[in-house]
Amino acid sequence: MSSERLSALTDPSLERVVYVVRHGERIDQIDPSWVNTAPEPHDPPLTKLGVAQAQRTGEYIAEDRQRNGYNTALTVLSSPFYRTLQTAEGIIHGVTKQSGLAERPALYLYPPLSEWLAIDYFPEPLPHDSFTHSNRIGQFPFLKPPKVDFPSPLPPYPESRIEMRQRFLHSFLHAIENYSSPSTHLILVSHGAGCQAIPQQLAAAQIVRPFELRIPETPYCCVTKLVKKPNETEWCLEVCAGTQHLTDLLERTGTEFVVGGPTPVGGGAGPSDGQNVRWRAHG
Incomplete structure (x- = not known):
């Protein structure tokens, strides 16, 4: 992605709040x-634990909004996978219950937030019909009609680590440009790879500090909060893969390092392209 396009994220006039959430168990x-x-x-x-995690995450986001005095609308963008849509619905339930919102947050399918389609994880292409809006609307009736037309309900397959990371960086910029405003905050519901790649790619592009950001784990329903204040050029990473809201809903799996690349803080290395990955909790 060109630096000219990314410069839109550092415009001093830009004011945004984005929560990035991994799905539940x-x-x-x-x-x-x-x-x-x-x-x-x-x-x-x-x-059932995953559903409870999602609802608790919604309550946590509502509490964070109340603490910060946010009086804005919420839009939720979800990967088209069933578990992410369930998580999005749970978050919306929790937010609405905790904050008493007069208007239910809008929910959209957002293919750029999809699972990493690595050949190590998916030996064959996935059937696209399962992930279309026309199919998902029957399972999740609160889905809004598509706001943006995407060429496919899933990313291209197979997808390398580099391609995946670039996709998630682009997904963030695209979401900011098309779904958010100072009066509409975003919740992005994705997978382990995306919840790690988005903040790390933003940091690598010197949009979010620290620029050498490494996230060793992205547990179920972890929350990353990214804030762009007016008159500033950098985003603030207020919460990074936080799970403090899940103290009595701890996950039983899903804390493994999920994305290849440089060794993360705390040691350990992720899978590299072409490696035979044994990842019991990918995405």
């Missing part, structure tokens, strides 16, 4: 036998 990581009878084994739903 997924059932196939708790019950491996689930895939044996699942009609769509590539698209697992949340566990």
